[in-house]
Structure formats: C-alpha cells, structure tokens
Amino acid sequence: MLQRFLDPAVLASISSLDLVAKTVVDGFVAGLHRSPTFGFSQEFAEYRQYVEGDDLRHVDWNVFARTERIYLKRFKGETNSQLLILLDTSASMTYTSSTVTKLDYARYIAASLVYMASQQRDAAGLIVFDDDVKNYVAPSTRQGQLMRLLHAIEKAEGGSRTDFAKPFFHFQQFLHRRGIVVVLSDFYEEPETIAKVIEPLRYHGNEVVLFHLLDPNEVAPKFRDPVLLQDVEDDTAMEVSPEYARNEYRAKIKHHLTQLADKAAAAGLEYVFMDTSKPLDPALRNYLAIRQRRR
Amino acid sequence: MGFLAPWFLAGAVAVGLPIYVHLLRQYRQKPVRFSSLMFFERRTQSSIKHRRLKYLLLFALRCAFIALLALAFARPYIHSATIAKANGGRTMLFGIDNSFSMRQGDRLSRAKEEARAEIGKMREEDRGQVVTFGGPAKLVTEMTQDKGALLAAVGAIEPGDDTSSYAEISRVIRSTAESLKADVEAHIFTDDQQSSWPAAFADARLDDGTKLTVHPVADKAIPNWTVENVDAPRRVFDTKKVRTVATIAGYNTQDGTRKVTLIANGKAIESKEVKVPAGGRAAVEFLTLDVPYGLTRCEVRIDGADAFPQDDHWYFSVERADPKPALLVHGDNDSASPLYVRTALESFTDAAFTLDSQSTQQATNANVSKYAFVILSDAGPLPAKLEESLDSYVRAGGDIFVTLGRNATPGRKVPVAGLLITSLHTISPDSEPVQTATRIDNSYPAFGKGENWDGVQIFQYATVQAPEGPDTRIAARLANGLPLFIDRKVGEGHVMIFASAFDNFANNLPLQPVWLPFLEQTTHEMGGVGSARGNYKVGSYVDLRTAKERNVPVTIIGPGDKRLLSLAESAKATTFQFPSEGFFDIRRDNGREELAAVNADRRESDFTVLSADTLKSWKNTGIASRSEAGASSSRDKRDDNAELWFYALVLLAILALAESYIGNRHITAGTGKEAA
Numbered sequence: 001m002l003q004r005f006l007d008p009a010v011l012a013s014i015s016s017l018d019l020v021a022k023t024v025v026d027g028f029v030a031g032l033h034r035s036p037t038f039g040f041s042q043e044f045a046e047y048r049q050y051v052e053g054d055d056l057r058h059v060d061w062n063v064f065a066r067t068e069r070i071y072l073k074r075f076k077g078e079t080n081s082q083l084l085i086l087l088d089t090s091a092s093m094t095y096t097s098s099t100v101t102k103l104d105y106a107r108y109i110a111a112s113l114v115y116m117a118s119q120q121r122d123a124a125g126l127i128v129f130d131d132d133v134k135n136y137v138a139p140s141t142r143q144g145q146l147m148r149l150l151h152a153i154e155k156a157e158g159g160s161r162t163d164f165a166k167p168f169f170h171f172q173q174f175l176h177r178r179g180i181v182v183v184l185s186d187f188y189e190e191p192e193t194i195a196k197v198i199e200p201l202r203y204h205g206n207e208v209v210l211f212h213l214l215d216p217n218e219v220a221p222k223f224r225d226p227v228l229l230q231d232v233e234d235d236t237a238m239e240v241s242p243e244y245a246r247n248e249y250r251a252k253i254k255h256h257l258t259q260l261a262d263k264a265a266a267a268g269l270e271y272v273f274m275d276t277s278k279p280l281d282p283a284l285r286n287y288l289a290i291r292q293r294r295r
Numbered sequence: 296m297g298f299l300a301p302w303f304l305a306g307a308v309a310v311g312l313p314i315y316v317h318l319l320r321q322y323r324q325k326p327v328r329f330s331s332l333m334f335f336e337r338r339t340q341s342s343i344k345h346r347r348l349k350y351l352l353l354f355a356l357r358c359a360f361i362a363l364l365a366l367a368f369a370r371p372y373i374h375s376a377t378i379a380k381a382n383g384g385r386t387m388l389f390g391i392d393n394s395f396s397m398r399q400g401d402r403l404s405r406a407k408e409e410a411r412a413e414i415g416k417m418r419e420e421d422r423g424q425v426v427t428f429g430g431p432a433k434l435v436t437e438m439t440q441d442k443g444a445l446l447a448a449v450g451a452i453e454p455g456d457d458t459s460s461y462a463e464i465s466r467v468i469r470s471t472a473e474s475l476k477a478d479v480e481a482h483i484f485t486d487d488q489q490s491s492w493p494a495a496f497a498d499a500r501l502d503d504g505t506k507l508t509v510h511p512v513a514d515k516a517i518p519n520w521t522v523e524n525v526d527a528p529r530r531v532f533d534t535k536k537v538r539t540v541a542t543i544a545g546y547n548t549q550d551g552t553r554k555v556t557l558i559a560n561g562k563a564i565e566s567k568e569v570k571v572p573a574g575g576r577a578a579v580e581f582l583t584l585d586v587p588y589g590l591t592r593c594e595v596r597i598d599g600a601d602a603f604p605q606d607d608h609w610y611f612s613v614e615r616a617d618p619k620p621a622l623l624v625h626g627d628n629d630s631a632s633p634l635y636v637r638t639a640l641e642s643f644t645d646a647a648f649t650l651d652s653q654s655t656q657q658a659t660n661a662n663v664s665k666y667a668f669v670i671l672s673d674a675g676p677l678p679a680k681l682e683e684s685l686d687s688y689v690r691a692g693g694d695i696f697v698t699l700g701r702n703a704t705p706g707r708k709v710p711v712a713g714l715l716i717t718s719l720h721t722i723s724p725d726s727e728p729v730q731t732a733t734r735i736d737n738s739y740p741a742f743g744k745g746e747n748w749d750g751v752q753i754f755q756y757a758t759v760q761a762p763e764g765p766d767t768r769i770a771a772r773l774a775n776g777l778p779l780f781i782d783r784k785v786g787e788g789h790v791m792i793f794a795s796a797f798d799n800f801a802n803n804l805p806l807q808p809v810w811l812p813f814l815e816q817t818t819h820e821m822g823g824v825g826s827a828r829g830n831y832k833v834g835s836y837v838d839l840r841t842a843k844e845r846n847v848p849v850t851i852i853g854p855g856d857k858r859l860l861s862l863a864e865s866a867k868a869t870t871f872q873f874p875s876e877g878f879f880d881i882r883r884d885n886g887r888e889e890l891a892a893v894n895a896d897r898r899e900s901d902f903t904v905l906s907a908d909t910l911k912s913w914k915n916t917g918i919a920s921r922s923e924a925g926a927s928s929s930r931d932k933r934d935d936n937a938e939l940w941f942y943a944l945v946l947l948a949i950l951a952l953a954e955s956y957i958g959n960r961h962i963t964a965g966t967g968k969e970a971a
Binding site: 092093095102186188215218227228229230231232233236237238240244245248249252253256 | 325326327328329330331332333334335336
C-alpha cells in the first residue's frame with residue numbers, strides 16, 4: 001500500500017514538491033522500519049572519554065554532573081556527509097511516453113533525497129545544468145536550506161541540449177568538501193565521455209552516484225508504422241521504421257546501458273538505472289546504502 | 296461493352312483523393328518528438344517502406360469505390376450480341392406463313408420444305424423457334440436447340456383461313472430480340488403477298504442486329520377471281536322483298552364473264568352471269584331468296600376457273616321469320632303519328648314489323664307482352680291497367696318508345712320511366728327561334744348512322760326532368776339545352792323518350808329524310824332485329840352471351856359438325872374466335888340460336904407479290920439500324936443492350952460496407968495501440 005505512494009504516476013498528481021518529497025520519504029521510511037538491516041535517525045551509539053580537541057558541543061553534561069568525568073555522546077548517524085545533486089535539465093529530459101517526464105521523475109528523486117538529507121542533518125546542495133550551469137544552491141545545513149533546495153528543484157525547467165564537459169568542469173570548483181554526488185540524467189552521451197567527465201568528481205573523495213533515467217519507450221520503442229522522429233534537442237528529423245526500432249535500436253540502447261554501467265564501475269562510479277515508470281525507492285535505497293558505507 | 300454516359304468516367308480522377316490520403320499525406324506526416332536520435336540511423340530501407348501504402352486493403356477499397364461509382368454513373372452496358380455470343384450460337388426464328396393464300400397450290404408444303412432445310416443447317420450451339428403468322432402469330436415451339444422438335448413442329452403446321460401480316464411477324468421478331476437480348480436471325484417462309492404489308496412501314500421495322508431472310512414460295516402474281524362480298528339481310532320476313540347483292544372481284548385478271556350462283560342449303564336458287572372488267576369488280580343482284588323458316592346456310596359461288604378455287608364462294612346466313620307485331624298507342628286526337636310510323640315500317644326492306652295501332656282507350660286491355668316493342672305516341676294519361684302492364688313489360692326486358700306532344704300533361708310523370716314532365720312549350724315563330732336537335736350522341740344506336748338532323752325543326756316540346764346518371768342517358772338535346780331524346784333503363788328494359796311528337800304539328804321530323812333511318816334504327820334496336828350479325832371474317836370474335844344469358848350454356852358446332860367448345864368453355868366462355876371458314880351454329884340452352892357464316896379475308900385473294908424494293912427495305916431495317924448503332928440515341932442503346940449499372944450499385948454497397956468495417960478497425964487499432 002505504501003509502495004503506491006512511490007509510484008511516479010501517483011506523485012504526478014501531487015502539486016507541491018515538498019509534499020511529494022515527504023510522501024516519498026515517509027513512505028520509504030515506513031517500509032524500512034520493518035527491515036532489520038538498515039537503520040536511520042540519530043541513534044545513540046556509545047560514550048567516549050573526552051580527549052583534547054573534541055568538540056565541547058558533544059559533551060554529555062548530565063554524565064559529567066553525576067560522575068565529574070567528561071564523556072562525549074556519540075550517535076550512529078552522526079557524520080559529516082554532504083549531498084550534492086546534479087540535476088540535468090536538458091531538453092531530452094522533458095520527453096515522456098506517458099504523464100511523468102524524465103525531468104519530473106528526476107525532480108521527485110532530487111526532492112526526496114534533499115528531504116532525506118535534511119532529516120539526517122546532512123548538508124545538501126543542488127546544481128541544475130544542461131549545457132551550462134543554470135542554478136546552484138551551495139550545500140548547507142542552515143535553517144531554510146530544504147526550502148531553498150525544493151524551490152530550486154521546482155524551478156528547474158527543460159533547457160537546451162546536454163553538454164557534460166562544460167558544466168562538469170565548473171562543478172569541481174563547487175566541491176570543497178567530500179560527500180555524495182548524485183547525478184540525475186538520461187546520459188545521452190558516449191559512455192567513455194561520461195565516465196571521463198564525471199570521474200574527476202571522485203578525486204576529492206566523493207562518492208558519485210549516476211542515476212540514469214530513461215522512459216520505457218526509450219528503452220523499447222514500439223512503433224507500428226514508419227514514423228518521422230524529431231530530436232527534441234536539435235530538431236533534426238529522421239524516418240524510422242518499426243523494424244529498426246524493434247531490432248537494431250533496442251540492441252544499441254542495451255549496449256549503451258551495459259557500456260555505461262561498465263565504464264561507471266571502472267571509474268568507481270555508482271550506476272543506477274531508473275525506469276521512469278517504476279517507483280522511486282531504488283534511488284533512495286541506493287543513497288542510504290552509500291551513506292551507510294561512508295560511516 | 297460501352298457506356299451510355301461516358302463523360303461520367305471523368306469522375307474516376309477522384310481516385311486521386313485516396314491516393315493523396317494514403318500516399319502523399321501519409322508521407323508528409325507530422326514529426327513525432329523523441330528525446331534523442333543518438334541510437335537511430337537513417338536507412339534507405341526505412342524510407343522505401345515508409346512510402347509503401349499504409350493500409351493497402353483500405354486504399355484499394357476506397358479506390359475501387361470511387362472508380363466503381365464513376366463507372367455506375369457512366370452506365371456501362373454489354374451489347375446484346377456479346378450476350379448472344381456468351382450464350383453461344385445464333386438465335387434463329389423460323390416464321391411460316393400459313394394464311395389463307397398459302398392454300399394455293401403447294402405453297403405451304405414448299406414453305407415447310409424450305410423451313411426444314413434451314414433448320415437442318417442449324418449448328419449444334421444454335422437455338423431456334425418456329426412461329427406461324429397466318430393470322431395472329433403463334434409460337435409453335437419454345438426457343439430450343441432440339442432440331443427434332445423444330446422439324447416436328449414444322450411438319451404439324453396446317454393451312455389456315457386467316458390473314459397474314461408482316462407487321463405481326465416483325466413484332467414477334469422484335470419481342471424475341473428484346474426478351475432474349477440477342478441478335479435474331481429470322482427466316483420467313485411466305486408467298487410475299489403485298490396485301491400482308493402493313494399500312495405503316497414502321498410497323499414492320501426490325502431491331503438492331505436482326506438478320507432477316509425471306510424465302511419466297513411465289514415470285515409472281517397469279518390471276519384470281521373471287522366473291523369479295525355478299526350483302527344480304529340478316530333476317531328475311533318477306534322472301535319476295537329480299538335483295539342480295541354479291542360483289543365479284545378479279546385480281547390480276549383479264550376482263551371476262553363469270554357465272555354467279557346463289558345457293559341456299561346446298562341448293563342452287565338462281566344463277567346469273569356477270570361481266571367483270573380486267574382487275575376490277577362487278578356486282579350481281581338477286582331479288583328473291585326463297586328460303587324456309589329458320590336459319591338457312593346460303594352461299595354465292597362463281598365458276599372461278601382459276602388457280603385458287605378456295606375463294607370462289609361467299610358464305611352467308613339468313614333467318615326466315617314472320618314479321619313481329621309492334622304496338623302503337625296514340626291519343627284520340629292523333630291520327631298523324633300512326634300513319635307516319637306505319638308507312639315508315641312498311642317501307643323498310645326487311646319489313647320486320649307489323650304495326651298494330653290503337654288509341655289509348657282501346658289499348659287498356661292490350662296484352663303488351665306479345666309485341667316486339669310499344670310506341671306511346673303522345674298517348675296522354677294512360678289507364679292504370681295499361682301502365683301497369685307496360686311497367687311489367689319493360690321490367691322484364693321490353694322496350695317502349697314514348698313521344699310527348701300536346702297530350703302531355705305538365706306535372707305528371709312519363710309512364711314507366713317515372714320522369715317528371717315540368718312543362719309543355721309551343722314556340723311562337725314570330726317571337727322566338729325554332730328549336731333544333733343538337734349534341735346528338737352518334738354512339739347511341741338510334742343515331743348510329745350519323746344522319747343529318749339539321750333540317751328538323753321542333754315547334755312544340757315537353758320539358759322533362761332527366762338528371763343524367765347510370766340509368767338515364769340523354770342522346771340528343773334541343774338547341775336550348777333541354778333533353779330531346781332520353782333513354783331510361785327500367786329493370787331489364789328501356790324507356791326511350793322523345794320530348795316532342797311524331798306528327799306534323801309538333802315538328803317536321805316525319806317529313807325529313809332522317810325520319811326513316813332514325814325510326815328503322817330505333818325500332819330494330821327495340822325489336823332486337825339489328826343486334827345480331829350473320830357474317831364474320833376468320834379470326835373475328837362473336838359474343839356468346841348477353842348479360843341475361845350469363846349462366847346459359849352455349850354450344851358451337853363448326854364445319855364438319857365438330858363441337859368446338861369444351862365443357863368448361865361451354866359454361867363460361869363469353870367470346871369465341873372463328874378459326875376457319877364455314878358455318879358455325881351457335882346454340883344456347885335458352886333456345887336462342889345463331890348461325891354465323893365465316894369467310895376468309897378477301898385480301899388473301901390478291902396474289903400480287905411484294906416489290907423487291909420493299910422487301911429489301913424491310914430486310915435492311917435491322918442491318919441499317921445496326922450500322923447506325925453508334926449514332927443512335929442512348930435510349931435505343933438502353934433498349935437493346937444489357938445495362939450493368941445495377942450490378943455496379945450492388946458492388947458499391949458491398950464495398951461501402953467493407954470500407955466502413957476495415958476503416959473502423961484501423962481507427963480503433965490506431966487510437967488504442969499505435970505508439971507515437
């Protein structure tokens with residue numbers, strides 16, 4: 001039942017993005033409570049004796065009052081994680097064969113992730129790009145950061161064509177602190193180029209996750225008749241036969257996905273394929289898994 | 296195959312519409328936006344396939360629909376010759392003339408022989424039919440490929456006494472061609488009599504494609520004498536006053552003298568010689584006809600001494616009877632009308648009636664039923680008993696004639712008829728014009744001979760209220776529009792009312808020439824003398840029953856004492872057609888007997904042959920029409936050819952249904968499943 005709230009088609013009917021994020025995350029967390037494996041929230045971990053240099057904010061003064069010994073209180077979720085979301089808003093992201101575009105789907109994921117990060121007191125930031133950086137919200141844990149991020153995600157509109165090289169060069173300037181970098185894109189580029197452009201993001205000790213968003217009709221197009229297709233990014237048109245779409249195209253896209261996964265793995269990038277007709281929970285699950293791994 | 300309205304074929308260019316919809320429009324389809332064409336390739340194969348017709352079947356149906364619609368409007372037809380060819384072989388018609396003239400010599404047997412020879416030439420795939428046209432055309436066989444049946448039918452043809460007509464055989468050929476939608480090859484076996492040729496050439500025309508071959512059994516005229524006609528009274532009341540006139544005619548003959556004999560019941564009564572001019576006519580008069588009482592078979596015969604003795608006689612029948620009594624009731628003050636009527640009746644050649652004239656008072660106790668008819672000549676008010684007797688007499692079928700003169704009383708009704716006399720008017724010549732008879736109905740028996748009534752002046756007349764209706768007929772009126780002659784049906788009989796009197800005071804009718812024929816026709820009609828005919832031509836009809844004799848069985852005994860009616864016909868037949876020459880005794884169970892003398896039409900005695908030009912023109916009607924077929928009107932074409940528009944329409948309906956079904960299926964599939 002809760003899974004239903006992660007269905008993009010259901011989420012599309014919710015107009016407010018913060019409500020979408022809350023619905024997704026709450027639904028997702030409710031599902032997690034039944035799981036013994038994963039933990040989430042500020043769980044108490046241990047007391048540790050104060051050593052010089054420790055932050056006095058974490059001293060448990062109640063224990064000190066009782067015992068006159070200085071102990072620090074440690075929590076499980078306490079890390080210095082930073083989440084940076086790179087949201088691709090190129091024109092190709094506006095494509096859909098149903099009601100939810102790839103951009104909508106990416107918005108839902110982004111909103112859900114920043115909501116989850118804010119719950120975890122992680123610093124979260126956002127970079128919106130197409131062939132250039134369109135918007136940037138610096139990672140922060142300040143009050144009101146969540147609203148700023150959601151607002152920026154909401155404002156993200158489909159732009160022009162995708163060019164990874166240029167914006168990713170700028171991204172490196174924004175990454176001063178190690179954390180998790182999530183890239184939401186349809187990755188219409190050669191896998192080598194993608195891997196080559198994104199790989200430097202790891203150099204600062206970042207965990208990079210590639211969420212590859214594709215519409216089901218992009219993976220397995222179904223044309224009954226010859227059709228004239230027009231590229232939404234550069235407006236070039238091409239006659240396509242159903243036979244080609246059925247055979248060669250599918251083989252090519254499958255090869256592309258495989259290549260991209262391989263290249264990403266080779267470059268130490270986390271790669272997650274997302275079908276926009278499917279629920280969003282794999283994205284959240286992957287994010288939590290990576291975060292868990294970083295502790 | 297051709298088209299009656301070929302310009303409609305231009306509508307076939309509308310086939311371009313589905314071509315545009317399926318080919319051109321589809322090719323310039325609206326592009327479908329797709330996220331990236333990174334993995335697509337432009338391929339020639341795809342382009343070619345794209346140009347391929349999308350909905351081949353639908354496209355074909357739509358094209359066929361439009362083409363067929365144009366075709367249907369163009370009204371295609373298949374020429375009858377094509378159909379004939381499709382049926383295989385020729386359609387042949389063998390017309391054999393078995394008219395009266397074919398009895399001459401061996402004409403009929405030669406005609407039959409030649410017909411057999413032609414039938415023998417028929418191919419296996421040919422079909423033929425035998426027709427006789429010695430009178431009304433008779434289809435002797437069905438249209439068949441069985442030569443044996445055709446030969447047997449030809450062998451069974453007997454000579455007839457009727458008249459042949461080339462118009463009749465042409466009509467049969469035309470109707471055969473039209474009904475079978477085929478070109479007919481007609482073979483006519485005849486003696487080429489000119490008299491068989493119709494008055495209007497168009498009556499003998501043949502249809503397109505008809506091939507006519509005339510097989511003449513006579514090539515030149517032969518001289519022939521004949522008794523053309525005999526004028527004799529139907530009934531004989533006084534043998535001393537009978538006048539019989541015979542007309543002797545010669546066709547293609549030299550002048551000569553012929554011996555003419557009057558024969559009654561096989562016994563020669565009188566013979567005379569008559570000189571007949573070359574190729575002309577002469578009349579012979581016999582002034583006595585001494586025949587016994589009853590029906591007598593009479594004949595006028597000539598010593599023909601020619602090649603055709605079958606027409607050297609003329610049959611006629613007479614009936615010897617006593618004159619019938621007629622009653623004339625007149626007013627006491629009227630002595631003129633009995634005189635005029637009696638004189639007129641006695642002057643008639645047949646003297647069929649004897650007049651018994653009585654005054655009104657004298658006739659009080661008269662037994663009117665014994666009279667052939669009764670005339671109430673200005674009789675005035677009748678004694679009640681006499682009026683009663685007359686009423687019964689008329690209702691039983693008798694006829695009375697009422698004249699209204701000075702004794703007519705305004706306010707009283709005409710006896711038996713019951714029509715009111717409203718006034719009696721006497722004209723003052725100084726102050727008003729004399730009345731005349733106008734609007735005379737010549738279809739009424741009393742005025743049937745169309746005599747001139749212009750000289751008749753009427754000075755006194757009664758006004759009778761006579762609304763016209765089914766029982767009341769006004770046969771003549773005065774100049775002022777008032778009825779002059781009224782026929783009122785009462786029961787089974789009639790009351791005839793003359794709105795003036797038969798004297799020289801009320802009018803001058805008895806002094807005018809029209810008086811005798813008027814009275815003769817009127818009295819003959821009333822007395823039932825003029826109603827029966829004695830002489831008929833072969834092929835003519837006789838009425839077997841009057842309205843009163845509806846349930847009376849009739850027997851007809853023809854030549855050779857043969858009974859000619861079956862039991863059913865004897866009880867129900869209303870007419871009978873005389874099939875041959877001779878005497879036909881028509882006997883009714885109510886005792887009424889009639890002896891009909893039937894003679895062949897004497898046009899058959901003229902053996903003048905048809906000119907070669909006429910024959911050629913006749914043959915050419917079919918051939919000429921065929922050569923002009925291209926220029927003939929659409930109407931002609933339509934008549935002669937099998938049109939296909941109906942089949943085209945049926946096919947159109949089927950195509951429309953199929954197009955709707957398949958089109959609907961494509962729409963459903965397109966909206967439901969088609970990506971993009």
